[in-house]
Amino acid sequence: MAAAAAAAAGPDHLFNLRNNFYLGAYQAAINNSDLPHLSADDAVERDCIVFRSYIALGSYQLVINEIDASAATPLQAVKLLALYLSSPGNKESTISSLKEWLSDPAIGNNATLRLIAGIIFMHEEDYNEALKHTNAGGTMELHALNVQIFLKMHRSDYGERQLRVMQQIDEDHTLTQLANAWLNLAVGGSKIQEAYLIFQDFSEKYPMTSLILNGKAVCCMHMGNFDEAETLLLEALNKDAKDPETLANLVVCSLHLGKSSSRYLSQLKLSHPDHMLVKRASSAEENFERAVQSVA
Numbered sequence: 001m002a003a004a005a006a007a008a009a010g011p012d013h014l015f016n017l018r019n020n021f022y023l024g025a026y027q028a029a030i031n032n033s034d035l036p037h038l039s040a041d042d043a044v045e046r047d048c049i050v051f052r053s054y055i056a057l058g059s060y061q062l063v064i065n066e067i068d069a070s071a072a073t074p075l076q077a078v079k080l081l082a083l084y085l086s087s088p089g090n091k092e093s094t095i096s097s098l099k100e101w102l103s104d105p106a107i108g109n110n111a112t113l114r115l116i117a118g119i120i121f122m123h124e125e126d127y128n129e130a131l132k133h134t135n136a137g138g139t140m141e142l143h144a145l146n147v148q149i150f151l152k153m154h155r156s157d158y159g160e161r162q163l164r165v166m167q168q169i170d171e172d173h174t175l176t177q178l179a180n181a182w183l184n185l186a187v188g189g190s191k192i193q194e195a196y197l198i199f200q201d202f203s204e205k206y207p208m209t210s211l212i213l214n215g216k217a218v219c220c221m222h223m224g225n226f227d228e229a230e231t232l233l234l235e236a237l238n239k240d241a242k243d244p245e246t247l248a249n250l251v252v253c254s255l256h257l258g259k260s261s262s263r264y265l266s267q268l269k270l271s272h273p274d275h276m277l278v279k280r281a282s283s284a285e286e287n288f289e290r291a292v293q294s295v296a
Helices: 002-009 015-022 026-031 040-056 060-066 073-086 088-102 111-123 127-134 140-152 156-170 174-187 191-205 210-222 226-239 244-256 262-271 276-295
Strands: none
Touching (some): 040 060, 060 073, 111 127, 111 140, 127 140, 140 174, 156 174, 210 244
16 A cells, blocks of 8 residues: 555656646647656556547547557547547447447446546437446546536536535646536536636636637626627637637627627538537528528
């Protein structure tokens, strides 16, 4: 036990790498991933973070090509995520491979495999299936994903419980702070100001990313400060012109400011046709067309 405790208290070589990834500084995570003297487990975790950063940047094929059949289970799981996201045609076969691996007693309980399962089933909007694999927790990322899933299910009470678990493990952890901000946004009211302060704190401590800028902007919109929100979102758009959340938030922000949102919606349709806002806009257009037809 003493050795384990000493190891746990030792330097965390992956701290900055993880932090960059959590806050959406994906290119920085990739660029600064050449870390010396990593243990075998740390090297696998490092590679997982790097490949997940490539996935976040949309470089699915690079990940699929680079991870071969001999790679460790966590890396195989990351490859599954790249396959799942790379094309709609892959989804069914990827999900069946995923289910097969999850039912394998030798690897089914691997934390990274469970995390990727949670992410994929959350994409599928199959929240009960996602929770089957994530609910036991075990890592901060799994706890944070649970918070996200509960918020998608409109169960902020369960999300609150998960956050308390995270706070007991490490109150200052970046994921604990992020989960706290997500919950505050979901609860609304006076909690919005608290969420804003969390994103403000990130922006003072770390380089600005789309994730931090969008977080601040959403808080501003909730508080009715649409001009400030627009400034933040345009800064985020400069960093990544195809980021779906930035484009979606700009559509909403522009509508509130009485400005045209059609350009942002067109960009969103082109780069992310499956986005919730695109689906809603399309169904609204179809309903409008039907109404016009029935009157005509």
